[in-house]
Amino acid sequence: MASDTAAYGVDTEKLDAKHQHLENGENDTVGIAFQADEASLPPGYFRSSFFLGSMTAIGLGLMAGVAGFGYAAPILGIINEDIGPDPNVVWVALSYTLTVAVSLTIIGRVSDIFGRRWVFIGGALLGVIGSIVCATAQSINSLIGGTAIIGIGAATQLSYYYVMGELVPMKHRLAGNAFCYLFTIPGSGIAPAVANSLILYHPSVGWRGCYYILIAINSLALLCWILFYHPPTFRMKHGDDPIMTYVKNFDYLGTVMFTGGLMVLLLGLNWGGSVWPWSSAHVIATIIVGFVALCLFVLWESFAKLKEPLVPMHLFRNRPWNAATIVSGLGASIYYAFAIVWPQMVAVLYSDAGSPMSGPWLSSLVGLCIVLGEIVGGFCAKSIGHLKYQCFVTLLIGGIFFASVATCTPDTKARAAALVSLGVFFIGWTESLAITIVTLTASNQNELGSASGIAGSIRFLISSIAATVYTVILSNRLTQTTTSQVIPAVINAGLSESSALSFLAAFSVGPSAFEKVPGITPTILAIGTRAYQEANASAYRTVFLTTIAFTGVAIIATLFLPNVDHLLTGNVATTLHERNKEDVVGS
Numbered sequence: 383m384a385s386d387t388a389a390y391g392v393d394t395e396k397l398d399a400k401h402q403h404l405e406n407g408e409n410d411t412v413g414i415a416f417q418a419d420e421a422s423l424p425p426g427y428f429r430s431s432f433f434l435g436s437m438t439a440i441g442l443g444l445m446a447g448v449a450g451f452g453y454a455a456p457i458l459g460i461i462n463e464d465i466g467p468d469p470n471v472v473w474v475a476l477s478y479t480l481t482v483a484v485s486l487t488i489i490g491r492v493s494d495i496f497g498r499r500w501v502f503i504g505g506a507l508l509g510v511i512g513s514i515v516c517a518t519a520q521s522i523n524s525l526i527g528g529t530a531i532i533g534i535g536a537a538t539q540l541s542y543y544y545v546m547g548e549l550v551p552m553k554h555r556l557a558g559n560a561f562c563y564l565f566t567i568p569g570s571g572i573a574p575a576v577a578n579s580l581i582l583y584h585p586s587v588g589w590r591g592c593y594y595i596l597i598a599i600n601s602l603a604l605l606c607w608i609l610f611y612h613p614p615t616f617r618m619k620h621g622d623d624p625i626m627t628y629v630k631n632f633d634y635l636g637t638v639m640f641t642g643g644l645m646v647l648l649l650g651l652n653w654g655g656s657v658w659p660w661s662s663a664h665v666i667a668t669i670i671v672g673f674v675a676l677c678l679f680v681l682w683e684s685f686a687k688l689k690e691p692l693v694p695m696h697l698f699r700n701r702p703w704n705a706a707t708i709v710s711g712l713g714a715s716i717y718y719a720f721a722i723v724w725p726q727m728v729a730v731l732y733s734d735a736g737s738p739m740s741g742p743w744l745s746s747l748v749g750l751c752i753v754l755g756e757i758v759g760g761f762c763a764k765s766i767g768h769l770k771y772q773c774f775v776t777l778l779i780g781g782i783f784f785a786s787v788a789t790c791t792p793d794t795k796a797r798a799a800a801l802v803s804l805g806v807f808f809i810g811w812t813e814s815l816a817i818t819i820v821t822l823t824a825s826n827q828n829e830l831g832s833a834s835g836i837a838g839s840i841r842f843l844i845s846s847i848a849a850t851v852y853t854v855i856l857s858n859r860l861t862q863t864t865t866s867q868v869i870p871a872v873i874n875a876g877l878s879e880s881s882a883l884s885f886l887a888a889f890s891v892g893p894s895a896f897e898k899v900p901g902i903t904p905t906i907l908a909i910g911t912r913a914y915q916e917a918n919a920s921a922y923r924t925v926f927l928t929t930i931a932f933t934g935v936a937i938i939a940t941l942f943l944p945n946v947d948h949l950l951t952g953n954v955a956t957t958l959h960e961r962n963k964e965d966v967v968g969s
Contacts, residue, residue: 435610490835505538560760755810
């Protein structure tokens with residue numbers, strides 16, 4: 383069976399030697415298996431309709447992929463009121479997270495072997511179907527099903543960094559990512575504002591308008607994928623080898639173990655403290671079973687004699703790639719502290735009842751500023767140089783701003799907004815660098831999907847662990863601070879002890895619940911509300927200080943990053959072809 387590297391004309395002896403270097407732990411980060419150099423491509427190749435159309439497909443797909451979660455997440459409570467109520471509404475978010483995390487690795491490997499074109503066309507089609515299901519959903523269960531379909535499709539759309547990266551010269555991968563990030567501003571950067579504005583100003587459309595927008599974006603992306611995206615086909619990759627040989631040799635058992643293990647582990651992490659108590663059998667069992675299944679998967683991939691493994695294990699002997707993957711995951715984990723806490727903080731401390739859109743716009747700062755950091759970092763990093771040290775510096779600055787939010791109180795709205803914005807901006811800069819370094823340090827650029835896909839899944843796992851830590855800390859601290867600060871405050875103001883407990887419980891119900899508290903007066907309500915804000919500020923402060931630990935680990939990880947500036951060359955990993963013809967576009 384001819385290898386795909388042979389079909390591309392790659393020196394297989396060089397490839398074997400390259401992997402041997404990695405097995406010996408040598409810090410060799412020069413990628414191989416490039417198809418062309420930019421100087422050898424036909425004139426006008428990068429201005430051709432195929433290249434520009436493919437880049438548009440990637441950008442629109444990314445917009446839809448992030449919006450598939452970003453639009454629904456801020457308004458799940460409103461959706462639940464409309465077509466619920468259903469306690470399973472938490473599964474709307476879980477179904478997206480689980481399907482994306484699991485599918486990233488599978489899609490990367492499958493498209494490496496069989497070709498990317500139909501995999502990514504299929505992902506866009508799933509995005510359209512899932513959006514239609516959600517737009518017409520009459521129950522929460524239907525919404526969960528539609529979101530799961532969107533999540534599987536989004537795994538292709540969130541694979542932008544290697545699909546785009548292999549099309550442009552290595553030296554332009556940073557700028558290429560920045561170009562893609564421009565498309566995420568509507569679907570991620572200002573998602574809370576978009577979703578809430580549809581509900582406030584277009585009530586006849588309401589929350590379904592989010593999915594109408596997704597239908598349009600996914601449909602346009604699908605059209606672009608079909609018309610313009612023509613990467614190497616299976617035949618171009620493998621010559622005369624029969625496709626059924628690869629189908630038969632694919633690692634199905636490993637795929638089952640990986641899918642089941644990662645999904646069950648993430649399920650346990652997301653269940654804990656929200657759906658079930660951390661001490662419950664549901665949470666403990668799922669975490670243990672998921673962890674054991676992933677351990678078995680690693681053993682299977684390492685020792686079974688697999689012709690087409692799901693995850694080529696030599697990737698983990700590539701220390702530079704490992705370091706970049708960890709930095710990317712830790713960078714995202716630091717950001718997740720604010721993605722989780724900041725909207726809650728805005729709702730409790732900084733909301734303005736007289737301006738219904740002030741809260742959504744303020745909540746949008748996290749998503750918007752991280753996108754701006756990714757864009758600026760992508761476009762500026764190459765001219766600055768020393769990518770490794772840029773990661774170190776931007777992480778350090780971002781971490782300082784994050785920790786500084788611990789100084790904020792209910793009366794420091796402007797300071798909190800400024801610190802949060804600056805913190806996520808610099809973490810976004812780090813993210814744009816780290817995710818690009820993941821693709822640069824892949825030893826074999828023919829395995830770019832495999833290397834980047836598993837890195838994406840690891841990133842999701844690290845982020846989920848961090849989100850769990852933040853959520854547990856916040857929940858525990860809120861229980862302590864609200865009990866110790868709110869109840870004494872309202873009792874001292876004249877409320878009985880039994881009414882004080884009812885008063886505290888009313889915050890989780892809504893404004894109307896305060897009217898039912900025996901003995902409540904406007905003065906007591908004002909005193910209790912202020913005490914509740916102070917108690918929340920104390921709890922949030924602990925979370926912000928916790929980010930110091932994650933920042934510290936991430937900064938240490940940057941020290942293991944390689945110097946990759948010399949890899950920013952004119953090499954191109956994949957070229958586009960004229961509708962299944964072997965000739966490069968424009969030849």
